[in-house]
Amino acid sequence: MATAAVKSGKTSGQTSSKNGHWSKGLLASMNDPNLIVESDEHIVIIKDKYPKARYHFLILPREKIPNLKSLKANQVDLLQYMDERAQLLGARHPQVTFRYGYHAIPSMSQLHLHMISQDFDSPCLKTKRHWNSFNTRYFLDSEDVIRCLKERGTVISMTPVAGEKLLEQPLRCHKCVYAPQNMPKLKQHLLKHIDN
DNA sequence: GTTCTAGAAC
DNA sequence: GTTCTAGAAC
Numbered sequence: 001m002a003t004a005a006v007k008s009g010k011t012s013g014q015t016s017s018k019n020g021h022w023s024k025g026l027l028a029s030m031n032d033p034n035l036i037v038e039s040d041e042h043i044v045i046i047k048d049k050y051p052k053a054r055y056h057f058l059i060l061p062r063e064k065i066p067n068l069k070s071l072k073a074n075q076v077d078l079l080q081y082m083d084e085r086a087q088l089l090g091a092r093h094p095q096v097t098f099r100y101g102y103h104a105i106p107s108m109s110q111l112h113l114h115m116i117s118q119d120f121d122s123p124c125l126k127t128k129r130h131w132n133s134f135n136t137r138y139f140l141d142s143e144d145v146i147r148c149l150k151e152r153g154t155v156i157s158m159t160p161v162a163g164e165k166l167l168e169q170p171l172r173c174h175k176c177v178y179a180p181q182n183m184p185k186l187k188q189h190l191l192k193h194i195d196n
Numbered sequence: 197g198t199t200c201t202a203g204a205a206c
Numbered sequence: 207g208t209t210c211t212a213g214a215a216c
Contacts, residue, residue: 022197050198107197124198127211182205182210 025049026110030060037089043082045089048114050124052134055096055117059086065111068102068145073153076146083142086115093117100142103133104158104166113142118174119194120187128183129167135174138166 029035035046037057048056059082083100090098097118116134132138148155171180175193180186
């Protein structure tokens with residue numbers, strides 16, 4: 001029944017029925033030719049399916065690594081390689097400013113390094129949680145994660161409570177003191193920081 | 197992670 | 207009345 005299917009979110013385009021639970025979606029995207037930007041034996045770089053800025057890519061290791069917490073000291077080299085590949089891709093867009101980093105508590109399985117342009121100009125950027133996930137300490141810079149793993153042999157994890165606190169923080173422009181009341185106001189304001 | 201939408205906020 | 211956010215999704 002079409003109506004029931006729509007309500008329960010299990011229509012054709014959804015990944016849930018064919019590809020398993022949504023939280024495994026990245027593993028499917030790693031094999032989607034439409035999303036793959038480049039790849040080699042160690043990593044795959046894909047376009048984020050719902051980009052939160054004009055440029056938003058994910059660098060994923062081929063090796064199955066669920067999250068930051070599962071990282072071991074001997075995987076520093078892999079993390080460094082992911083960072084290096086990301087920065088090489090970034091260098092192809094010399095006019096664009098990127099940040100490279102990890103979400104402290106990602107929703108989707110398989111470790112993924114975000115590289116996202118700092119315009120944050122995208123229709124997929126909709127919620128406070130979206131914004132705060134890239135613009136509070138919830139976003140862990142790649143270099144800091146690498147340093148932590150190198151120095152301590154493990155990545156210091158954020159508690160879910162601490163994560164939620166950051167995601168619910170009041171909105172605040174990443175380039176100036178503007179503290180908008182809601183997302184539409186922030187999105188309109190962000191355009192002023194873009195010189196195109 | 198997104199979609200949908202009820203009801204809060206304006 | 208319209209805009210906007212936040213919680214359920216079996």
